[in-house]
Amino acid sequence: MDRRLAGAFALLCLLGGLAGCGAVVEETGSLTGSGGHPFAGETVTVAVDGTDRERALVADGLAYWDDEATDYVGFAVDFRVLAPGATPADGPDVRLRFVETVGACGDTEFSAGCAPRINGSTGVDRPAAVEIRRGLADDSTRLVVRHEGGHLLGLTHTDRPRDVMAHERDLATLPEPDATTRANPWNGSTLTVALAGDDATPERYRAELDYALAYIDDGADGAVPATVSVRVVEDPATADVTVRPVPADDCTADDGSCLLLEGPDPDSDGAIETYTSAEIRLVGLDTDAASWHIASQFIRTFHTGDSPDRLDDASDRRGDWHG
Numbered sequence: 150m151d152r153r154l155a156g157a158f159a160l161l162c163l164l165g166g167l168a169g170c171g172a173v174v175e176e177t178g179s180l181t182g183s184g185g186h187p188f189a190g191e192t193v194t195v196a197v198d199g200t201d202r203e204r205a206l207v208a209d210g211l212a213y214w215d216d217e218a219t220d221y222v223g224f225a226v227d228f229r230v231l232a233p234g235a236t237p238a239d240g241p242d243v244r245l246r247f248v249e250t251v252g253a254c255g256d257t258e259f260s261a262g263c264a265p266r267i268n269g270s271t272g273v274d275r276p277a278a279v280e281i282r283r284g285l286a287d288d289s290t291r292l293v294v295r296h297e298g299g300h301l302l303g304l305t306h307t308d309r310p311r312d313v314m315a316h317e318r319d320l321a322t323l324p325e326p327d328a329t330t331r332a333n334p335w336n337g338s339t340l341t342v343a344l345a346g347d348d349a350t351p352e353r354y355r356a357e358l359d360y361a362l363a364y365i366d367d368g369a370d371g372a373v374p375a376t377v378s379v380r381v382v383e384d385p386a387t388a389d390v391t392v393r394p395v396p397a398d399d400c401t402a403d404d405g406s407c408l409l410l411e412g413p414d415p416d417s418d419g420a421i422e423t424y425t426s427a428e429i430r431l432v433g434l435d436t437d438a439a440s441w442h443i444a445s446q447f448i449r450t451f452h453t454g455d456s457p458d459r460l461d462d463a464s465d466r467r468g469d470w471h472g
């Protein structure tokens with residue numbers, strides 16, 4: 150099973166946050182055939198390369214098929230997870246490894262698991278090699294084990310039970326720190342910034358952007374980590390941060406600005422863990438107020454508390470902070 154992290158979005162005006170959750174996409178090769186399944190009616194021994202906890206989760210996950218295989222694949226099976234170091238004389242039928250990165254399926258990134266689909270035609274090349282991604286939450290690990298167990302029994306992603314075999318599933322990792330608690334919440338320390346909008350935008354706002362970014366690059370009076378640097382790029386599609394002047398936007402009721410943050414939420418706790426992109430929307434602003442809003446919103450991505458005095462002191466007249 151493989152996992153694609155759907156983007157989680159947060160919208161910060163002066164209101165709060167909003168976030169989505171992860172989703173999973175997976176593909177495996179398709180094989181068809183007939184004849185007796187090599188595991189039909191058998192005790193299938195499973196050696197687990199992993200911790201005791203992981204081994205217990207595998208036993209939990211595979212026990213599902215001890216109860217359900219007859220209904221869904223038409224034969225009984227008895228998966229037996231081997232104790233550490235216990236190897237049957239003819240070797241295990243299945244070797245299941247917990248790995249940091251699942252690679253054997255030739256799948257897309259964020260793969261969560263991989264197993265051969267076995268049926269009467271394919272036979273089994275013992276031990277059948279199964280990989281499960283390490284670091285998932287317990288329920289997600291059990292689900293991935295059940296899913297890969299289904300492939301071992303010949304099921305495809307379109308087979309029942311849908312809640313086990315469907316190729317799009319929500320999975321969660323073990324809890325990870327949210328972006329709001331990280332010293333640098335970005336997924337890198339060199340951030341690129343581009344102006345977006347109509348053809349007149351670069352000429353009208355470039356000086357304002359440069360002024361704001363010079364302040365950010367200098368650390369913004371301690372509000373931005375010293376390890377972070379920023380630079381302007383021309384193409385918004387390649388930038389980490391885009392600045393987009395718009396005449397009006399739902400994100401703020403009055404003239405001003407808002408910040409939209411995007412990033413993955415691998416542990417599905419509803420909060421972004423690292424930012425991968427952001428958009429600063431300048432809504433109905435005078436040009437000379439733009440740099441104050443760009444600097445202020447940029448600083449907010451670092452969650453370092455109150456905005457610097459230099460920005461606060463100019464809050465009545467945004468252009469004043471140019472000094």
Ligand SMILES: [Zn+2]
Pocket residue numbers: 150175176177296300306316
């Ligand atoms: Zn699968």
